[in-house]
Amino acid sequence: MCAERSKSNCPAGRFGLTCERQCNCINGGSCFVHSGGCPSGCAPGYTGEDCGTECKAGYYGIQCGRRCIVNCAGSNNACNRVDGRCDEGCNIGYTGYKCDQICPTGKYGLQCNGRCSVHCAGLNNTCDHVDGKCDEGCDKGYIGGMCEQSKMS
Template sequence: CSRGKYGSGCLESCNANCAGQGDPCDHIDGRCTEGCDPGYQGYKCEQDCPRGRYGPGCSLFCNANCAGQGDPCHHVDGTCTQGCDPGYQGSHCEQDCPRGRYGPGCSLFCNANCAGQGDPCHRVDGTCTQGCDPGYQGSHCEQ
């Protein structure tokens, strides 16, 4: 069979997800001879990585901070497909919210009445971690 073909009469094409250079699959049964591209598995590299896994040999796990149900990250590169849990940001949800921000996508700002230095509020729910400035009360110093 010519490069990239297999089977009786060499009419079948090797799976595009076969890894390697040269002849990517066995000329008889189509098995990927050099394994699969990242994000794929199976005899002929015909299956995406299972839910929650990605990368070469499906050996890596999606970040636990990826949001959503189903497939939390892309099977090839691990980017979080449904965004991040509150308090995290980055394509792999690997970064805490920056100082003074919290919530989904780190899109919310800590209340200006939160007391203290450093991180004035919790990165997930925005509660003031060091209490309130004088004259304010409530978990978010909103009263």
């Protein structure tokens, strides 16, 4: 390993005939100057013999071995290839760093910005985390999926 590194004058973190390529080794480790291979393994988000292949859409982490959660917005549920966070945000009804949590009780919709109607029946006025329809029906005197209409109207 050491002999291969000493054949070139590439600065740390570079490899190739003219040192034109960047190493993608775990924790910023050194790579072999001719092949780009990483004795310590590839950095998260990269794979391949020379650690030069980015994870394909839908995968992330060390050796691209983890699948992105299905609640990431965008095409192919794409997430950040390094840490799995949802770069394009969450699908409607989900929140959190990796979009792995449903909206908290009493909230719904995109970025969980909607509030369940105060006229939803039940102790906590709960509603569906995606569309806001009341889980337990409406309080007496109210109608509609989101219990927004008074029967008196």
